[in-house]
Amino acid sequence: AQSVTQLGSHVSVSEGALVLLRCNYSSSVPPYLFWYVQYPNQGLQLLLKYTTGATLVKGINGFEAEFKKSETSFHLTKPSAHMSDAAEYFCAVIRSGGSYIPTFGRGTSLIVHP
């Protein structure tokens, strides 16, 4: 079964600093990968997704992620953090085997300091 592992339950950065949230997947076939964001007391919303084609994927709010097959990774980055980026971030993979059902990592809480 496909799964994702998010390294670090909490990441703390200063405003203006680089944001790097890590996600590794386990898959024997090319996966479909997603990053979602959850703001306090809200549901999840899609940041970006990788299906096929270009391995560098750009999303909303200045975020991007790069699919690296050799490293089985799909890390999320943003060059300069804003206070409004403070949220919970989830990496997700579509589970294969005939049914494409979103399977989520445990989440990483991004804390942004002034």
Next chain:
Amino acid sequence: NAGVTQTPKFQVLKTGQSMTLQCAQDMNHNSMYWYRQDPGMGLRLIYYSASEGTTDKGEVPNGYNVSRLNKREFSLRLESAAPSQTSVYFCASSEGIHSPNTEAFFGQGTRLTVV
């Protein structure tokens, strides 16, 4: 745009009580899902419905039942609530589980406390 609507937003139950969480989507999606979110555990799939008229168990189905009432609505029922079911519940929908190039759309969540 309503998207995915969940009711209620908050609920407190006593152990042994029953309740139904309601979910409706207006995007004409085929597939719907119920997840629970617990600290440090991420989102875990409880049940899903690939299409109208079908339901299947997910990762943590024990203690829950579901009904896909029609294409729009997918409800989650707790027959006899237990403190271990204290959680935030999310309903989601997508175009279909047989389409890999799809994203899930989420409701705002139901925060359930069982005392």
